[in-house]
Amino acid sequence: MTEAWLPWLLVLQGVLAGADTVLNHEIIARLPHKPSARPELATHVMRELIWTVLLFGLAWFAWHGAAAWIIAALLAAEVLVTACDEWVENRSRVLPQNERILHVFLTLNLGAIIAVLYPLLRDWGTRPTALAPTGHGVLSWIISLFALSALAWAVRDTLAWGRLRHASV
Numbered sequence: 001m002t003e004a005w006l007p008w009l010l011v012l013q014g015v016l017a018g019a020d021t022v023l024n025h026e027i028i029a030r031l032p033h034k035p036s037a038r039p040e041l042a043t044h045v046m047r048e049l050i051w052t053v054l055l056f057g058l059a060w061f062a063w064h065g066a067a068a069w070i071i072a073a074l075l076a077a078e079v080l081v082t083a084c085d086e087w088v089e090n091r092s093r094v095l096p097q098n099e100r101i102l103h104v105f106l107t108l109n110l111g112a113i114i115a116v117l118y119p120l121l122r123d124w125g126t127r128p129t130a131l132a133p134t135g136h137g138v139l140s141w142i143i144s145l146f147a148l149s150a151l152a153w154a155v156r157d158t159l160a161w162g163r164l165r166h167a168s169v
Contacts, residue, residue: 002115002116002119002120003116003120005112005116006058006113006116006117006120006136007058007059007136007139007140007143008139009109009112009113009116010054010055010058010059010113010139010143010146011139011142011143011146012109013051013055013106013109013110013113013146014055014142014143014145014146014149014150016102016105016106016109017051017106017146017150018146018149019102020099020102020103020106021044021153023098023099024095024096024098024099024102025044028096028099029093029096031044031160032156032157032160032164033160034164035164035167036092036093037092037093037164038161038164038165039088039092040085040088040089040092040093041157041160041161041164042161043081043084043085043088044085044153044154044157045154045157045158045161046077046081047078047081047082047085048150048151048153048154048157049150049151049154050074050077050078050081051078051146051147051150052147052148052150052151052154053074053147054071054074054075054078055143055144055146055147055150056143056144056147057070057071057131058071058117058143059135059136059139059140059141059143059144059147060133060134060135060140060144061131061132061133061134062120062124062131062132062134063121063124063131063132064124064125064127064128064129064130064131064132065124065125065127065128065129065130066125066129067124067129067130067131068121068124068125069125071117071121072121075110075113075114075117078110079110082106082107082110086103
């Protein structure tokens with residue numbers, strides 16, 4: 001039953017994260033153009049890569065056996081990156097109120113994703129190790145578009161991070 005919530009929560013994460021990235025990071029804060037934002041961009045690259053794997057992987061596969069630990073490790077890494085990102089952001093810039101609110105909803109949704117995945121990962125972990133094809137219909141394709149967007153943004157933020165290394169603060 002709870003498994004049915006997973007694709008919807010992943011879509012919601014993609015929508016909220018996309019809004020945060022485009023509105024707050026690009027339009028309002030213009031992070032890729034500010035040398036002082038390099039540490040924040042580094043945390044964003046880590047997050048974008050984590051979500052690329054989570055979104056694409058969970059859109060199309062059940063992660064059985066030892067593979068379930070990969071998803072668990074990625075979720076733990078995302079929690080750590082979220083904490084580090086908050087620490088970096090709060091020391092490098094004043095966040096707009098809408099960004100703070102979006103971060104609350106992103107974190108709550110991450111908690112919901114973890115709550116839904118916990119029993120699934122326990123079940124998947126008891127099975128022989130495999131990536132079992134699964135799908136969520138059109139939602140898998142929508143989630144995959146968010147995964148591709150996260151990957152594209154990871155490349156963009158990595159390039160900005162490198163370019164800003166030589167810029168003056």
